[in-house]
Amino acid sequence: MLRLPFGALLAPLALATAPAAWQEPKPANAWYEDKVHLGFKVKAPKDWAFTPGSPLDVNVIGKYAPTNGEGVGLGGDAGVFVNVWLLRFDRREKKEGGAKDIRAWMAKEVDKGQGWHQADDYPKVLKGPGVPAECFVFEGMSTESIRAYAGAHVQNIEAKPIQGYAAVFALQDNLEVALVGVGPGEKKWRSYEKAFEALAKTFEPIPIEGAPRSSSPAGTDPRSLKRARLEAEMARTPGWRMLEIENYFVVSNSTDEEFLAELKERIEALRKVFLVDYPPEKARLVTREKKKEPEATEKEPDKEKPDTFRTVAPVNPLEASRSSVVRVCANEEQYIQYGGSPTAPGYWYAAAEELVLYDDQAGGGRTNTWVVLNHEAFHQYIFYFYGNISPHSWYNEGTGDFYSGYEYEHKRFELTENPWRIRSIQEMLRQGVASTDRKDFGYAPIKELVRWTQPQYYGQNPYGIPGHEVYAQGWSLIYFLRTGAKNKAKDWNPAWGSILDRYLETLATTGDLDKAVDQAFASVDWKKLEESWKNYIL
Numbered sequence: 001m002l003r004l005p006f007g008a009l010l011a012p013l014a015l016a017t018a019p020a021a022w023q024e025p026k027p028a029n030a031w032y033e034d035k036v037h038l039g040f041k042v043k044a045p046k047d048w049a050f051t052p053g054s055p056l057d058v059n060v061i062g063k064y065a066p067t068n069g070e071g072v073g074l075g076g077d078a079g080v081f082v083n084v085w086l087l088r089f090d091r092r093e094k095k096e097g098g099a100k101d102i103r104a105w106m107a108k109e110v111d112k113g114q115g116w117h118q119a120d121d122y123p124k125v126l127k128g129p130g131v132p133a134e135c136f137v138f139e140g141m142s143t144e145s146i147r148a149y150a151g152a153h154v155q156n157i158e159a160k161p162i163q164g165y166a167a168v169f170a171l172q173d174n175l176e177v178a179l180v181g182v183g184p185g186e187k188k189w190r191s192y193e194k195a196f197e198a199l200a201k202t203f204e205p206i207p208i209e210g211a212p213r214s215s216s217p218a219g220t221d222p223r224s225l226k227r228a229r230l231e232a233e234m235a236r237t238p239g240w241r242m243l244e245i246e247n248y249f250v251v252s253n254s255t256d257e258e259f260l261a262e263l264k265e266r267i268e269a270l271r272k273v274f275l276v277d278y279p280p281e282k283a284r285l286v287t288r289e290k291k292k293e294p295e296a297t298e299k300e301p302d303k304e305k306p307d308t309f310r311t312v313a314p315v316n317p318l319e320a321s322r323s324s325v326v327r328v329c330a331n332e333e334q335y336i337q338y339g340g341s342p343t344a345p346g347y348w349y350a351a352a353e354e355l356v357l358y359d360d361q362a363g364g365g366r367t368n369t370w371v372v373l374n375h376e377a378f379h380q381y382i383f384y385f386y387g388n389i390s391p392h393s394w395y396n397e398g399t400g401d402f403y404s405g406y407e408y409e410h411k412r413f414e415l416t417e418n419p420w421r422i423r424s425i426q427e428m429l430r431q432g433v434a435s436t437d438r439k440d441f442g443y444a445p446i447k448e449l450v451r452w453t454q455p456q457y458y459g460q461n462p463y464g465i466p467g468h469e470v471y472a473q474g475w476s477l478i479y480f481l482r483t484g485a486k487n488k489a490k491d492w493n494p495a496w497g498s499i500l501d502r503y504l505e506t507l508a509t510t511g512d513l514d515k516a517v518d519q520a521f522a523s524v525d526w527k528k529l530e531e532s533w534k535n536y537i538l
Helices: 102-107 186-200 222-235 257-277 280-291 317-321 332-338 366-386 393-404 422-431 467-483 494-510 513-520 526-537
Strands: 027-034 040-045 048-052 060-066 072-075 078-080 084-090 113-118 133-142 161-172 175-184 241-244 248-252 324-329 346-349 354-358 406-409 412-415
Touching: 040 048, 040 186, 048 332, 060 332, 072 175, 078 133, 078 175, 084 102, 102 113, 102 133, 102 161, 102 175, 113 161, 133 186, 161 186, 175 186, 222 241, 222 248, 222 317, 248 257, 257 324, 257 366, 257 393, 257 406, 257 412, 317 366, 324 332, 324 366, 332 354, 346 366, 354 366, 366 393, 393 467, 393 494, 422 467, 422 526, 467 494, 467 526, 494 513
Parallel strands: 248 324, 324 354
Antiparallel strands: 027 040, 048 060, 060 084, 072 078, 084 175, 113 133, 133 161, 161 175, 241 248, 346 354, 406 412
16 A cells, blocks of 8 residues: 655665565564553554554554564565554444445455455354454455565566455444454465464453543644644554654654654754745735635646646644644654655655655665655645645655755755755756657756656656656756856846746646746746756756
8 A cells, every 4th residue: 555645755766675584473462552542452463563544544543564574475476564454443423435344444455465355154253352253354366576575676476365364343333443464375374364363362442541631731723733633643552652843743653862853953944944935924925816816716636637736725824834743754664554655755645734754774874864854844834835736746846856955064954956866967968858769868858847747757758757867857947946046057047036936826826737837937038048057057
């Protein structure tokens, strides 16, 4: 269930170590407990880490997985990464998007397999728990590859049998909690089924005590409401905690106090940079202009165009922005378990209002973590002031990459060139302008780049330029337009200095992507702009 959300930061790929052989889970002495919401506890798998479900997932409470991402080979390239899920099926109140029961949840082909169907002779009564319980066994086929997980390119994976165990506990009328485990099928399955059943038999109902009392005054403002929700979540999320700072809530399972202290310091310093470049006063002016237009100008996204406009204007953007959540996973494996992609080391998830990333100290190093933080924090910041607008990717991702070039020294940020992009774009420029007649890439004409859709930006463009190289060109264009005047770019035209402001203001007030480009680049001599840009970047 890996996703590449809009706003994700494409980075150069690195091969990971292939997962080793995995052993069946064993009940630990530690418990998963929910005294706040549902009222139950169950023993956790020994030495496994807990990852909470997405705030938007109606069913998933969370899941346990081995801390190093170990998987089970099924023969050939096929494999399965074994998890234990905790689910809720709460039919007391109608909620959109969730499965009503375990059969419906498995039928969605969620995570790790496809074609799930209930095995014969099930369900059966599960003896032991202090509440009515049934167990199910489901059969399906694998969708994953061990080598693909490690970074290798794999095609035509031969699917292999896998199976799932589910124990469903009836806590109240129309309220069930389920424990689900997935493992290899056929001969290996029986030992996994026994292991999942052993965990399920530790399930116990417990009294609901309610959320812990907050140390901060209660209120109805966005920050108070977000604090209360996160405190309730942390009370039932083992290994995770919430750290409150002036303008953010940092949610993490990292135990590295020095790292977390630096992250908190950096994110607050970043906000000061954003406040200068995107002041709330400018956003309020755009909002006032938009209110003059009829409501019909606000459109639903066009399914044919991923980069279409949609806005959700908060009542108080400045106050809402102070309730921002930064979720920091302790490592890459935890990040992937939460839903991140190995090819995108961080993302801004607008629907859940979360910036998600991980501590890459053990992989590419903390420098990578800070580059991702700078990029995604930009997406998070402007969301609250301009609504969930979707600019063209050259602006959206290019600006995120622009902020990735800021380096933090002596308690402040200083602008530098983006270390992930500068060498790529310089090589592209040396190759010359791209052509559909050849496949050695080069760069895209700027006149075309600024109208590319998100899929084209990610690599599905007429020239076949890969996404990471297009990202480099997008960064370079933003860098040129923001710094060219100050650094006296050769043949700089002062009119170019207002291109970015005109683009965003037109898009925010009209919602029209084409009009935004038309207004921003009106009367621009594309040949002169491109020549000045090339000289500046090289």
